[in-house]
Amino acid sequence: MEHRPPASGRPSGDAGEGATPRRRKKEVLLTLWPDRTPDPDAPLDRLRPTSVRRRIAPPRRIGSFRILRPLGSGGMSVVYEAYDERLDRTVALKLLRDKGGRRRQARLQREAQALARLCHPNVVEIYEAGMHEGRAYLVMERLPGAPLHRWLAAAPRTVPEIIETFVQAGQGLAAAHAQGLVHRDFKPSNVLVDDDGRVRVFDFGLAAPTGSPSEDSMRTGPHPIASGAQATGTGPHRAASGSHPALANVELQSHEDVWEGVLTRTGAMLGTPAYMSPEQYEGRPASAQSDQFSFCVALWESLYGEHPFVERQQWELLPKHVMEGRLREPPAGNEVPSTLHRVVMRGLSVQPDGRWPSMQALLVALSQALVQRRHVAWFGASVGVVGVATAMTLWLAHEPEGKERCTGGRDKLAEVWDAAHEDRVRQAMLGTGVPYAEDTFRKVEAGLDDYGAQWLEGHHRACEALLAAAAAGGDDEAMDDRMACLERRRRELGSLVEVLMAADAGVVQQATLAVSQLEEIGKCDAREGVSALAPPSDPMLAERIEVHRGTLSRAKALQRSGRYQEGLAVAESVATAADALGYAPLQVEAHLQVGALHRYLGAHEPAERSLERAYFLATELPYDELARQASTMLAYVVASLQGRPEDGEKWLEHARAAAERVGSARARADYLGTQGSVLLAARRPEEALARFEEALPLLEHEWGPRHPEVAADLNNIGLTLLELDRPEAALEAIQRSLAIREAALGPEHPEVGKMLNNQGLVLMRAGRDEEALLSFQRAHTLRRRVLGPDHPDVAKPLANLATLRLQRGEPGLALPLAAEALAIRERSQGPESPEAAHMHLLLGEVHLAQQHHDQAVTSLTRAVLVFESARGAEHVALVEPLLALAEAERQQGQLDAAHRHVERALSLSQTQEAEPWVLASARFALARVRWDRGEHGPARVEAEAAQRIYAGLAEGRRRRVATAIADVETWLAEHGGP
Template sequence: MTDAQAHPTAIGPFVVLRKLGEGAMGVVYAGYDLALDRKVALKLVRPSLLDNESVRERMTREAQAMARLSHPHVVQVYQVGTHERSVYMAMEYIEGETLASWQRAQPRPWPAVLRTVCDAGRGLAAAHAAGLVHRDFKPDNVLVDAEGRARVVDFGLVQAGVGEEREGDDEETEEPVMQSTLPSGEVSGERSGGVRWSARLTRRGNTLGTPLYMSPEQHFGQPVGPWSDQYSFALTLYEALYGEHPFCADSWEGIRKQIRAGTVPPPSPGSPVPWRLFKVLQRGLAFRPEDRWPSLAAMIAALEHDPWRRPLAVMAVVGLLGVASAISYAAASRGQEAPRCQAVEHELAGVWDRERADAVAAAFAATQARFAADALERVTSRLDDYARSWTDASREVCEAHVAGSQTGRMIDLRSACLGRRKAHLTALVDVLAAADRDVVEHAVQAVAALPSIAACSDAEGLIGGTAPPDDPRTAARVEALRGKTARAAVLEVTGHFDRGLALAAEVRAEADAVGYGPTIAEAALVEGRLQVSAANPTAAEAALVRAIRLGIAHDLHAVAGEAAALRIFVLGVGLNRRAEAFAAEVFAEALVERAHDDGRLQALLSNNLGAVHDLQGDTDAARIYYERTIAGLKRRPGPPDPLIAITYNNLGGMYHDRGEFARAREYYELSMQLFTTILGDAHPFVAHALAGLGDADAAGGAPERAQVNYEQSLARMEAAYGPAHLYLLQPLTGLGRVHARLGRAADAEQAFVRAVAMADELELGHPLLAQALEGLGELAAKRGERGRAGSFYERAAEVWAANGDATAGERAVLRARDLRDGLAPSGQ
């Protein structure tokens, strides 16, 4: 056949039906295989080119390479042979169009584009698994059939083996040669950025391919391998997703300059494509092969690792381990999108559902705590509300994801935020389902402390945040660490500090090994919280400083803000560096403001500043900050936060210490009412407020009323904590003082003796023990037992000294000396 000859009627055993296309290499026909009753595509090389041995070898190599592959996303080669003076190849006939034509035919949503190009990538990865390199992957070498199935074609430049060089001279044609071996015969002239050519540059060296889609190795004469196809794949997908090529120039040299610079332009801010995909592509487009993904399969797995599509997480990992298209993203995501959003209703199955609620109920009942039933009712109601809010927010994200109504980056950030909330909920329910008495006591506060769901819809607060890692393996490790971090946080809020610290140390080591900054920051914050609760201020500050630094570095505003607020308490109260605490206020305020949370962080900061001012003796400033705390907590959505009642209790204590007993009583009364409403009448926190009321009444000149409050407090505490517990010291010592004032010496002594015996049994050195000892000393003195009374005061002085209260210790020493010298008490 001469180049100008009419179309043949048959090629080998195949009947020629019609011409499909023509390029520099030859002509492609539609044919028919009579023996097997099927249509085929027949690629017939131009006879004039067969004098060139390299062309003949290339044609043979393409046939051999493709015949070795049997993959749903690679065009199948059936037969290769000779026709007159030419060579032909019979291939699978595809009723479809090139990827470029498929995209131009109609607007395609980005998930469909991603799915289609990744399908083609699977075919390319299969070639790599067979030891082959395509060297010319581009949109015109991907066919999409009527059902949307993509196949890789045109392995004419395929190379067997990694880094293998072609033999022959290194002459380069002065101009690109237009060539197509596609059934459509189309040579696309539509490219972005003013580049209107898709010519393949034919070169008798290793630089074969199409300049717009060639890798740096092909451009600059370096060894070519699967990493080169990965680069071409990344270029193709970038253009398909964003509608423009990343490197736009009007010459080959211009493209080379841009590629050498290594800067990949980000998509436009309004792109609906998730930001995480750009980050994956950016790595695939790295100038140095060693900086790209370890394999094309790994890159595809990263592309398909959508944090929103949680049911596909296992498939993404499988995709990383091997090319398995039957269980790929494509198979999982080709259904209608609406049912996927309906499936959100089941996302919390096994986290908070009827079965988990029953487990929590059984654990609470098993503690036999008197207040367990009240706590369970309130915990269940709050968890139901939280789960409902999480599901509603998740559905909103899914619908926005499907409709493309928000940018991809925002979808990623909202999904990541909700993922962290789910991890916290999971950890809390796990602890509640194995609850002991301490957990039940703190359960309502623990639920109230769950992070805000509303914050996951705050665009301003989320912008600039860090999306999950692109690499599926790293993402899986981060998610596991997130669960451990959440559990450590729950152990802190439920009072299990030792267990929490042990877990926090484990999380810190693992987070450092993973090296993902946001996870390290979150772990440091939780460790800091635990160290604060465990009264280890030096260790607490070190962890909180780390959390602040990493939180700022990774735009984790809530982490940095909370750490800064906690550090003020540590500096001012724990380390007695109040000047530094006050100086850090403006910095902490700025971080908290950036967090855009639901008000809890601002309340935490105000409470901690109030505590430092209280310790400084500035009652007016402390009151202002405490009241800000209450106002902020009241603005939070949902049922009242237990911290409001706790803050009222703190205000009561502050005014009591300043001698303003009437005001102290007002705040203790508010605290008791709120504790009763929020936690239930039987909860031990109500007993603490009653003890505060007893203190205010006793000091305010109402001993009879004080006695009633102390007795109610003691009965509730005994029911909650048993007959021996630190907390019983307050009502017992208070009762002793009241009985003594009312002239009931026997009752007073009984209360004081019990307080001292209990403290000794528990090995407590609390200031209330010193007060009980002094009470016993006065009772002994009144009976004329001055030696015994002096002994009580001497021991009280030791307790005061151990607690750092030098003034009270000196007063006790002087009283002991007076008693032993036979003097009457003075100034008492």
Template sequence: MTKRDTGRGGPGTGPLDSARSGAGTGRGTGPHAGRAPEDVPPVPQVGRYLLLRRLGQGGMGVVYAAYDPDLDRKVALKLLHPNAQGDAEEARSRLLREAQAMARVSHPNVIPVFDVGMWGDQVFVAMELVDGGTLGTWLKAAKRPWREVLERYLAAGRGLQAAHDAGLVHRDFKPANVLVSRAGRVYVTDFGLARQVGETSSEESSPEEAEVLQGADRRMLETTLTEAGLLVGTPNYMSPEQFRGTALDARTDQFSFCAALYGALYGTRPFDPGSLKAYASSQSVEAEGTQSLGGTAPLTAPIPAAPPPALIREPPRDVKVPAWVRQAVMRGLSLDAAGRFPSMQALLGALSQEQRLGQRRRWVAATGVVTATLAVAAGAAWQQSRVCVDAGAQMDDVWTPEAKARLESAFRATGKPFAEAMAQRTVQVLEQYAEGWKNQRVQACEATRVQGVVPEDQFDRQVVCLERRRKDLRATVELLAGADAAVVEKAVDVAHALPTLHECQDVEALAEQQRRPSDPVLREQIEKLEGSLSEVRAQVDAGRYKAALAAVKPLEAPVVATGYLPLRAELRFHLGWLQEQLGDSPAASQLLSRAVFDAEAGRADRLKVSILNKLLYVEDGQKHFGPAASWGELAEATLQRLGGEPVLEADVKVNQANLAVSQGHFEEARARLVQARALYDKALPAQHPKRARTLFLLGRVMRELGEPPQALAVMEEALTQTEAVVGPLHPDVARRHGLLSWSLRELKQDDRALPHAQAVVDIFKVLYGEDSPQVAEALDEVGMCQLGLKRYDDALKTYERALALKRKALPADDEKLQPSYDGVGQALLGLGRARDSVEPLTLAVSFASAPADALGESGFALARALYETGRPPEARGEATRARGRFSEAGMDARVGEVDSWLKSLPSEAPPPPARTPARPRRR
């Protein structure tokens, strides 16, 4: 596998180079044949992206349709103009700002950003490719009814609202910066002018941005992104505060939004940019003080009088648009920001009055309130605004102070040193999950019952999804409230394994799933079975496999009887994975395969990806590499249809990396893990266990690729992350130290390995006791480091201590005794006590079930000891046997050393008086 170009150099050659000869005329025979010359990309490739055609051009850069060969998908790639205004660092800052701003907003109506990077001296941003045009071109394509226009703008407004919720102001909202797919989905894009709320156009980068861009050239962070006196935005849609260059907040975008909507509805501009600029310039900065972030007007602020007609024009009378739409648009165009709506959400609510009024009429009719007095109407509006206040209250029955106290008490009762730290971290994760559930439940209610922007059937699906997540949390809380020591060790993982709440926000995916039956009895049965499967899932996540299998088997028949395919897929998913964990991989493959088809038939795509990922793992374990790869590719294809799910995608890439390692394809494994790491870093909190595990695995793969310094740095970073996740006294931390010690010894860096080996001993003493078998095994690794440093006295004491502990706890024929016998013998041989070393080394080679490499090392040491004690024939026999074991283990270098030693022996001569130094055994 060849290394891919990182894309940091200048334009290189690529698969599209053959089309370059036709670029000048557009009449070549390559992929660009027949296109206008200006639409043909000037170069075939930017980084790893293959350019296909130009899509558009703006003041900052050119956008191309491109192909990403790594992820096998088309993207829109924005490339900064080589001759962009300002110096190169300012240009780079603008585009990096755009990528940063857009990447911070995750919403169906905001264009997703996939990648950002440098190509030579230019910056590129890769985004989702939308198969349509801009909102401006959509408006020009045909005469649109006002309802259809309003529907598109409401969707765009929700994208803006999501940006505002993330603390951003777009500053350049216009129809050209909104995309409409062929299916009608709306995306807000071009956040190149986005700012933190409250920033003026002349401020430097915020501390948050500096933190995100840390490591970049400091001059870039200190570059002012707007020159003095330079207008930022598009004049036809700019607010007065933008013309003035004063502080901006979300109401700035509200003005631009209403200016664009005014033009779309009435076919004319709401104001003359020149006149508005002159008006803005004539106003003193002091008069605008209330427009700053700290001076935002309260919700009850009076609405100023209408602006002069010469500035904001009254809409044409001959265009049939409802008065409530006109009133909302005109309020959003108030010259004074305090006179606009307090938020985009409030504006969108006002523009959704048709839906809301219809719902209100039905509500009023149902309650018998038919009076038209202002007092009653106001009372009805107030009551309606309160209907969602308690929408999240159901969570208070699951995550309660009593539940938290029971969990903490159960953890403390285990007596584990890490119990307090694990309780604290676990509670934090559960509280965040419960709070996220409540917020999402309230928001879903308000979007339907108050704002009227979400249909009832969509709301129903969200409620069903959220109710299932509540059951999942209940099952996890109950499990953790009765935790034993083994569960406490895994508690943070169990909490993080809760199914994502994000799925309940994906209304498109929810709508595609198999609908639940209308029969209320059957629906109730499904809900009850879901609760039982939630309990099974919690048991599986906690590693209680036998208990989980006992609980899930009785559910199989009733689940199948419901005919509800997503539920059947989930049941077979758990059954299959439990079979794998209990040692029956063929049965696991069969059950998981059936679960995949159930999930496909039920359109449960996220569940399908999770099943496919486990199936990939199971087939890999059976060395069925072809089928494993196919399941992984199917998971990728499903994710592509979903539009990207970072955590699920990263999960798949980790198992694909393991598959590559199984086949010795370490370059591929590294590439997969690098991608997985980037996805996890973007989507998961800093202390999520998956981030540390993936990083450590990446370090081990890098070591196999012959990059020891880089590999060790990555593994040490993973150790630091692990300590942050679970605390310093946790078995996972000990495992990281142990593997670091082993890796350093392999590199002959025993002095660096020894502290890690000793750290394992220290942790195990606290966790399991001074005289535990775990401490004895950890002492073996300390002894190995001491042998490598030729500290034979220390090594002898260490191994004798390990051997004494093992003899107390283990039977005489237990294979775990072998490394300690070997260590005692190796240390004695190193001290020149060859005669004393023969007995422990003879015992070390007597464990026939021990690994071949271990027996080879013990046997070769025994051969040298026998020779030094005057027993050449026995020495030759042991050396020959050791050679065979080295050969069996694939250790060709050690085979050669044995051969050289045998050849060095005289045919018939007494043994040499000088002792042969002991060679540390490799493990």
């Protein structure tokens, strides 16, 4: 892809310990208030200076974490760098100083709970929390880079650089607010900027639910500085003229003396005084507007190099000035645009309702304020609060004549995909050591570059259309919808890139497919990518919903990358929040995503529940596209995955109606493919084939003829043709699918191994044994090299090779193959798994062919027991191992045991779940046992019944069981007498 210079705002690197940081032209105020504030659990008259605080010897290890070195300390806790021996990673571990103080322990637990509810690229990730020798601890990601105040001091920073960095931090706060959380201690030392310019907010130890007073605020009441005998002033905001006595006993400490990575250093005021809002000084409950105030204090300080309310020598006046709203005049000669200054001033309003309606609204206003200066149209994620068309009108008002327009898309795209992101994706993918990682990365890089180029073109088209509409007074809503669709595409791209930048072997395996599944950009032009549902009128609710949708895009990226369990946790958090908000469209989206992830995890019943909820909510709105997706997926889950084709056909009716309402080619193709799967589950392969074939041209038109989605349909066609005993036609479809996957994914990809295995099955059915052997061997070699020797998929071609050798009358060659396949299944999926039971069955059949009856009985008995344990004693899967076991016992002369087992198999094969040919094989097995027991008449009756069942089979099935039919006919000819 094109290599670009680093975007503005990238840090130049963290200064080393003891190094003198490079200063901005205007000196940044490094220490605006002492970070060592009183311990909320200590009585005021017992506060001690920092220098005499009791020192605690660091532990050597805490659970699986080996302590490496201290990173910093505060009044409540110590932070250590630690090594996680289980997951081979370095972490930051915060440990309370002592066992006392239940409120301290509760606060740390609150921090863990708050962070656990967040999943956002601009918020620190929490790993776990626990207790060590009576002291609570919290484990977080070890953050690279520098705190925001050090980043500001390390080099001259332009106004756009500062705004872009603060906007990222604000997105982290907005994500917290969307979860109903308030940080309550936002300040530059609680924001970290890494070497790639990514910003993360941390230290949520003071976080509390929005709108509800905390335990601390209810206990303490107003902050002592703002009340008591020294208080002066009138009205709702009384201010003090002097400092609080408690603060006189606390030794001040510069931020340079400790590592300020993940520490909470607060007193009973629950916040750092330099950044506290008026309501926090009064002891009133903090809200999202309180965080906004703290954010604007820090932003003012960063833009102007000084505090907005007091000079350095006037700290005792800070509470009074804050509560009276006495903002200082900005220094002369500053480079901050007046529009930007007014935005920050509003965020510093004394009354919360005088500030911006939400953090996201503030971020939109900050970005728009730079438009006049930079001539860049900023179109952000918060369309719900400030319309895109409105923003464009503002932009037009200040755009000089003749200036090239609509160039802002490149900057927006660079936030999620540029040369730096590409390099991190490459390092992550190649770092997995997967043999095909380099080839996969090249395909991923090309795919993402192409998608980014399409997005830029789409953004430019939309921007020009917006300009024309704004000039002509056109449809603002339509324009907003179009740009909102593009923003969702950009967010979806960013979520996938984030997952790829942390790739493991499983992500590499799914990466090319994940890129190919990104939603089409062109749909935004036709407004097919947007819901017709109007956003909520409440701007704060609209912004919370947009944040949640961003989180859902990460869940979808995790799903596409094969990280299903992680994606499920993310999606479930959004579903919980959506249910609490009661906003039905978001509930539909979240529960649909939860259902999809349950499906991929094999949790079919939870998948069905979540999908049903999504469907019924969607039909009530109506939300046709998601109703279609939910009902289509439900039909597949209940019919193909749960074996309930009748219920699947009922859901197909809902899916058909929804697809017709949507009316797109993709909707029709999805419906036809699912209908084919349901019909196949209902044993109607001819009808299933017709549906798969009808879907094929629609998919080719929608995705292109060489897309993996087309390959998947061709695979379904091939396997259905094989079911219909049309191996030559099946082979053509399978080989087309193989060619597409090999070209799209690379010759070393596991999906190519899957198709080689399927090709071997078709060749084996066609009687082309030598070609089948080669195909199975290629599949096995590729999968073993790529997936490792113990991956369960390595066992599949081994088992097929053993089966083919057995059919060719080569049990000696089949034996080691079957034994190896069994060993892999037991190691990877467990000795009690159904997969292991299938391998015991195969091994028993090989022993039986070698006339090793004792070994055969042992293996086949084991197969029966494992199937019983895994599937239940009445499952039809027991028929085949019971019949094989009965035959081994018959050949041993154990006729009573053989009779019991064959009678049981016959009973199970008479259920609706069993195929007719299974019943025929059970009757013929009973015939042989009864003949050996001397029951010749009844034996011939059973054999003739088997013959009639075989005669009634469809022609395709008769060809598949031709050998069994011939065995019955030969037996009847040889056993014609009494």
